[in-house]
Amino acid sequence: MSFLDAEFFQPLLAALATGEDNQIQIAASSFNAADLADFIEAHPDSGIRLLSALPTEQGGKVLGYIGPATQTLIAQQLPTRSLTELVTAMPSDERADFFQLLDERKQHSLFQSLASKEREDLRRLASFEEGTAGALMSSDYAMISTGVTASTAIDLLRKTAPDKETIYHAYVVGGNHTLLGAVSLRNLITATPSASVNDLIATGLVTATTDTPQEEVARLISRYDLLALPIVDHHNRLVGIVTYDDAMDAAEAEATEDMHKGATVGKLTGTLRDASPFSLYRSRVQWLVILVFANIFTGAGIAYFEGIIAEHIALLFFMPLLVASAGNAGAQSATLMVRGMATGDVTVTDWGRLLGKETLVATGLGLTMAAAVSVVGLLRAGPEIATVVAVTMIVVVMVGSLIGMLLPFLLDKLKFDPATASTPLITTIADVSGVLIYFSIATALLDIS
């Protein structure tokens, strides 16, 4: 099912054609916010018309789902007054992200027109570094004080909890906003109405601080199956929450970034479909050029052994498959490690145990590959060169695998992102070492005149 189907949006298109707000609102009410956002992205002109016809609350929600490129367009085209209303209705975390997109002049004028509560909130949320819990968190959550009854708490939730992600938990705070615990709506409705929330509090909450990295936030929410993770400052004062849906988005974005890094593609803004050719070029060119220069070493290695190559030109035939095997085995180990470290399945302290296992696995792989390649060697170049090729294969597969395994740990130790141990980098290292190992073994084993 394509959500951009003309048929799917038919009722909406028909209502827009009438030009009546009322008709548009009725048609829009049967669509999800995410689908309306898609529609607006695909048809920005009628989209802006749609957005200004929607009830403010729905409009704010839809605006939060729209991608950065179209959001920027909307900010340029809507009059400040309508924009202010929509922005006020946005979820607080989406609002902060939206604000970052605007140019300074627009930020200033919008900021002035917001109510002081939203202004304060924006200022606070905008102060956190991207990629941290602070930048991901929302200030839309319900809060109750100790001592109230269950029925008072339910009333309070009913009135103040702004949306579905937050109505199901109320955080209990003491003096100075210190987080004491949480009560769930589930416990509140099961309790007798006159019960004190003090008896219903769940303590020992899993929390994070504003500077916790977003991948760690996603990991905590996923590990403990939370609906929302409370975020506290360094004095254990509640400052916001991260909801599971934002954590899912963050986890997806992190996985995408790690995969891109694994192929030496730098950070992209927006999706592949929306990215401009220049931003794609910029995200790719840097490592490509670095690796060209790294590969000069491989060329130099070959040039160094020109003598033996000229004498045994048959050796050249086996060079690609030997260095490629080293690179492929290395890419496998590096990818296993990098992903294991990203998901938290593997920690730096495991390296010793994993080194033993990797050595075993790599030996097995090397022997299998040597057997396969020695048949080719015998058929094509006789027993002498077959021996050189088989021995080289065992060594290069082991060297490639161990480099692939150890480099991510080393990078992590040196405070680099382990994902920098990308497949192209491993392949390049494997190329250089493969050439050197191959021709060194050949020099040692072959009868050189």
Next chain:
Amino acid sequence: MSFLDAEFFQPLLAALATGEDNQIQIAASSFNAADLADFIEAHPDSGIRLLSALPTEQGGKVLGYIGPATQTLIAQQLPTRSLTELVTAMPSDERADFFQLLDERKQHSLFQSLASKEREDLRRLASFEEGTAGALMSSDYAMISTGVTASTAIDLLRKTAPDKETIYHAYVVGGNHTLLGAVSLRNLITATPSASVNDLIATGLVTATTDTPQEEVARLISRYDLLALPIVDHHNRLVGIVTYDDAMDAAEAEATEDMHKGATVGKLTGTLRDASPFSLYRSRVQWLVILVFANIFTGAGIAYFEGIIAEHIALLFFMPLLVASAGNAGAQSATLMVRGMATGDVTVTDWGRLLGKETLVATGLGLTMAAAVSVVGLLRAGPEIATVVAVTMIVVVMVGSLIGMLLPFLLDKLKFDPATASTPLITTIADVSGVLIYFSIATALLDIS
């Protein structure tokens, strides 16, 4: 913070040392199920003691968090009676997964000892193919009939909704279990107690069928920020739900699988830390051997051009950096496409538009790389070879990029997983074509005697 910290689990260890169920229960009550599961995995012996001391409901939940290796151990060591109690208390989806781990004899004896409700449920959930919504779904959800009042519905939720993921929505079904809509606890508590649920129903729910792939399920839950996705059969009868937490786990597992595929690592059971050396060997050897044989073509390409190589041995120096650049550029495009297709940002219908953009980007990359490498060419081998190298660079970067971009689409069209367009496969194709292109251009441009 390491969760396996002796200090973290100190109260639990102390309670286990007393050997009293009561003490163990008190100590365990302050830990999360996920943490208790970690403890049991790290200390299987005291873990089994702990598990049998826990209240059944908590024990069932903890058992659901334990990894397959330790689950198998527990199934072997616990007497059938305790095991039956725990398994009955497990969430229905975890129970079905657990059951799949057991050998046939154990499955049979456990199956016999379960109550008929759980037996029926197991039989049904076990019938769905792995990787589909059916295999991911749970049958723990609340259901109400049309026409009841809001207060009756709240009472029903209070009594039957088994856990936090499911208490917040009740599905409204008509005759024959047909899904009509859902009411949220939020709407129920805001409504007047005597209101009919018919007036509170949200219709037009996003749903999936039992055979929807799990990545699509995760995408729907993430896109629409759902707490749970109702799963229906082909007659729109409600058969289960997938909750957001299971969707998060599935999305993470899918991302891991895709990354592994991107480096030609096959399916692994369990985490990298737990996997046996043999299962690691098995997941890696297949593609390594396939690619060795594919690389014979590269060797054959070089052998074919032995004549021109012998005459211009300086050409060899540039071979690694040219073929590596083709492979690296190809790995970048392939990774961008494969991930874009996995997240749904790119669909097959986009290929034409993306081809135009990729051609532009690849031309830019090729020109930049050619400029970089022609300096090296001039310094090392003079203007003639520098020209050959620069022209080759433009061609191979473009060819590599376009192969990397188009192969995932082609694989998808042919009903293969686009992730099969792994970096090592792209590198191998780039190697073969790089060698052929390089020496063909050299033959054409250089003065061959």
